[in-house]
Each structure stands twice: as C-alpha cells, then as structure tokens.
Amino acid sequence: MGNTLPVVSVIVPVYKVERxxxxxxTSIVNQSYxxxxxxxxxxxxxxxxxxxxxxxxDRDDRIxxxxxxxxGLSAARNAGLEIISGDYVAFVDSDDYVEPDYIRLMFEAMQANDAEVAICSIHQEDDQATASADNRAIVDQVATLSGRSCLARLGGDTVADYVTAWNKLYAARLWKTVRFPAGKLHEDEYxxxxxxxxxxxxxxVPELLYHYVQNAGSIMHTTYSVRNLDRIEAWIQRLRFYRQRGYTELYALTFDLIRWDLPHAVKGLDWNVPIVHRRLGEIFAGLRPFSPSVASHLGGPKPxxxxxxxxxxxxxFSRIWYSR
Structure with a gap:
C-alpha cells in the first residue's frame, strides 16, 4: 500500500511502560497499512x-x-488529538499491542461499508501472554450496525468491545469537538x-486484532476508591445525553449500570469522609430533576x-437500600 491512501493517525499514550x-x-510500525x-x-x-x-x-520518520x-491517560490522548493530520485516527495503549493487519482490515471494512467507525474483536491476555477463555469474535464476518444500535451494546457482556477507545478506527472528524475528560478514571465511559x-x-470486524494485556496492578484489579465513582458520573452524564437526544430505549440499560455500581460504592467507601461525600453530592446532582419521561422507560416499578x-x-436512601 502506497502513500496514495489516506493517512491514519495512531495515538499512543506512554507512561511507565519501558518493558x-x-x-x-513495533506492532504499529510493522502494520501492513x-x-x-x-x-x-x-x-x-x-x-x-x-x-x-x-x-x-529517529528510526522511523512516521513517528x-x-x-x-x-x-494522565486522558491528557495524553488529548495532546495527540490536538496535532493529528490524518483522515482517520486510532488509539493504542502502550502496554498493549496489535496484529499486523489491525489498521488495514478496519480501514477496508470502513471503506466497503461507508462507515465512520470500525470495531475489531479483542484478544485479551495477561502479562504472561496467557489468553483469556472469554476471547471471541464480535461477529462471524464483517457486518454493520447503526451508531445508535451500538449504543445498545454498552452494557452486559459486550461492553468491553464497544466502550473502549482502542480496538477502533475512527473518521478523524468525529473527534473535532470531543475530548477525553482530564483527571478521570474510566475515561472511555465519558x-x-x-x-x-x-x-x-x-x-x-471479526478478527481479534487488538491484544489487550491485563496487568495484575491495573485499575481493573485494585480495590474500590473514590476515583471509581467517576464511572457512575459518566453513566449519569450518558443518561442525560440520551434524554436530550430522545433515545428512550437506552434509558433502562444506562440506569441499570448506575444501579449495579452503587452497592460497590456503598460497601467500598466511607460516605462520611468529606471528599467522598462531596464527590457523591456532585454526582447525584446530575440525576436531578426527576424526569417522568425517564422513569416511564426504566422497565418496572423497582428501578x-x-x-x-x-x-x-x-x-x-443508598445507605439503607444498598447496605441490606
């Protein structure tokens, strides 16, 4: 493939990953695209x-x-977004790596289907290169969905495939007004x-092209902290966004995520600590005012x-309900 093809910008945040x-x-510079x-x-x-x-x-003039x-991760990705010149953009975390056809197969799928985003399947492994038993293709062959249909998959067993910033190729124009939230964990949820x-x-794209390496010391393996509340905030912001758009079919899915995480927040944090109490107050404020429209699409009297x-x-309410 020559330089007549569009430029793809690949952003790699780098922090404490010298090994x-x-x-x-290497996996990026050796791309077939x-x-x-x-x-x-x-x-x-x-x-x-x-x-x-x-x-x-010094070794590769494309770098x-x-x-x-x-x-933090958001600030690093945002710095890359500020200087990209490509028509397309992808993100690769620096403790992960990608297959040689990572860019090419997603680009071809986008071109063939006039798509704005491509999503590939994920190969999960630990830092000893042991593959996860959960690895699977998201489709059997290249397929398409509307963006709104993808939003319906931001929960349950499919959430990792659809919510992460990596394992995707994007039309760069989609990022003109969107940036990652500085200083937040779970930045992709935002x-x-x-x-x-x-x-x-x-x-x-069915191929497992992105190698997601789960390290023992990663966020996924640490105890619940006040910073984990960021994901509840992200879901509340998402619920508000859907309400503005009138995406009523997505209200229940999103509120279920909030309901799922609140017990972890109650049991994992001391809500009397000032920083925790203040953070929770900021987050809960995002739910108000109560919306009958949202309530009517939450799937039953309990939610x-x-x-x-x-x-x-x-x-x-949370202390009583989730401490039972």
Whole structure:
C-alpha cells in the first residue's frame, strides 16, 4: 500500500511502560497499512520511556513524539488529538499491542461499508501472554450496525468491545469537538457514546486484532476508591445525553449500570469522609430533576422507585437500600 491512501493517525499514550513499549511500537510500525502518522505521547514518564520514544522517532520518520508533564491517560490522548493530520485516527495503549493487519482490515471494512467507525474483536491476555477463555469474535464476518444500535451494546457482556477507545478506527472528524475528560478514571465511559451517537454506520470486524494485556496492578484489579465513582458520573452524564437526544430505549440499560455500581460504592467507601461525600453530592446532582419521561422507560416499578429516591434523598436512601 502506497502513500496514495489516506493517512491514519495512531495515538499512543506512554507512561511507565519501558518493558512493554518496544513491543507496542513495533506492532504499529510493522502494520501492513503503511501510510501512518504515529504519535507517541510521553506523559511525563519517570523511567526510560522518554528516551525510547525519541529513539523510535529517529528510526522511523512516521513517528512524532510529544513530551509533556504528567497529566494522565486522558491528557495524553488529548495532546495527540490536538496535532493529528490524518483522515482517520486510532488509539493504542502502550502496554498493549496489535496484529499486523489491525489498521488495514478496519480501514477496508470502513471503506466497503461507508462507515465512520470500525470495531475489531479483542484478544485479551495477561502479562504472561496467557489468553483469556472469554476471547471471541464480535461477529462471524464483517457486518454493520447503526451508531445508535451500538449504543445498545454498552452494557452486559459486550461492553468491553464497544466502550473502549482502542480496538477502533475512527473518521478523524468525529473527534473535532470531543475530548477525553482530564483527571478521570474510566475515561472511555465519558466519550465513546458521544462518538457512536454521531455515526450512521459502524463496521464490525471479526478478527481479534487488538491484544489487550491485563496487568495484575491495573485499575481493573485494585480495590474500590473514590476515583471509581467517576464511572457512575459518566453513566449519569450518558443518561442525560440520551434524554436530550430522545433515545428512550437506552434509558433502562444506562440506569441499570448506575444501579449495579452503587452497592460497590456503598460497601467500598466511607460516605462520611468529606471528599467522598462531596464527590457523591456532585454526582447525584446530575440525576436531578426527576424526569417522568425517564422513569416511564426504566422497565418496572423497582428501578422507577430507585430513580425517584436517588433524585430526592440519595444519601439516606443508598445507605439503607444498598447496605441490606
């Protein structure tokens, strides 16, 4: 493939991954789709990553390096988005890696189906390269969905495939007004739904092209902290977004996520600690005012009751209801 094809910008946030970085970047520079702009964002990494990034830039003229003060994953991705020149954009986390046809197969699926986003299947593994028993293709062959139909999959067993920023190729224009939330955990929960909502067509690719490496010390394996409340905030913002759009069929799915996580927040945190109490107050405020329209689409009297109580007296209700 020559340079007549569109440029694809690949953004790689880099922080404390000196052991994994070469594997990640090697998998990107060796893509069968060659017309790439590779942006390595050194997010103030305190190890050898800054030097490694510069060495990679010296070896491959498609690589640009940004060095910045540590601001977190969102800040690193946003820094990359500010300088992309490609018509398409993809994200690869630096402790992960991708198959040689990662970009090519998603690009071809987008072209063949006039899609704005492509999503590939995920190969999950641990840091010893042991594959997860849950690995599976999201489709048997290339297929399409509307963006709105994809939103209906942002829950349950399919959530990882559809909510993550990586394992996707995007038309770059979708990111003109969307950025990741600075300083938040679960940053993809805040953003992906806003991208998918703008898509007429999303292409689904069966091949397991993205290697998601779950490290023992990752966010997924830590105890519940006040920062985990970010995902509840993200879901409340998503519910408000759907209400503005009139996506009534998505209200119950989104509220179920909130209902699922509140018991973890009650049992995992001391709600009397000022920082926890203040954060919860900010989050619960996003549910108000109570909306009869939302309530009428929550799927039954129990979720309607919970929604009402969370709007009226969230602290007292949650402590009683979820401590049982």
């Amino acid at each position: 994994q970085l070469d594997r990640c970047v 060659r017309n790439l702009e590779i942006i390595l964002v050194d997010d103030g990494s305190p190890d050898q990553c800054p030097r490694k990034c510069d060495e990679w830039a 640009t390096v940004i060095h910045q003060r540590n601001g 953003t992906t739904y806003r991208i998918l909502a703008e898509c007429d067509t999303v292409a689904l 309607v009751f919970i929604y009402l109580m969370l709007c009226v007296c969230p602290f007292r």
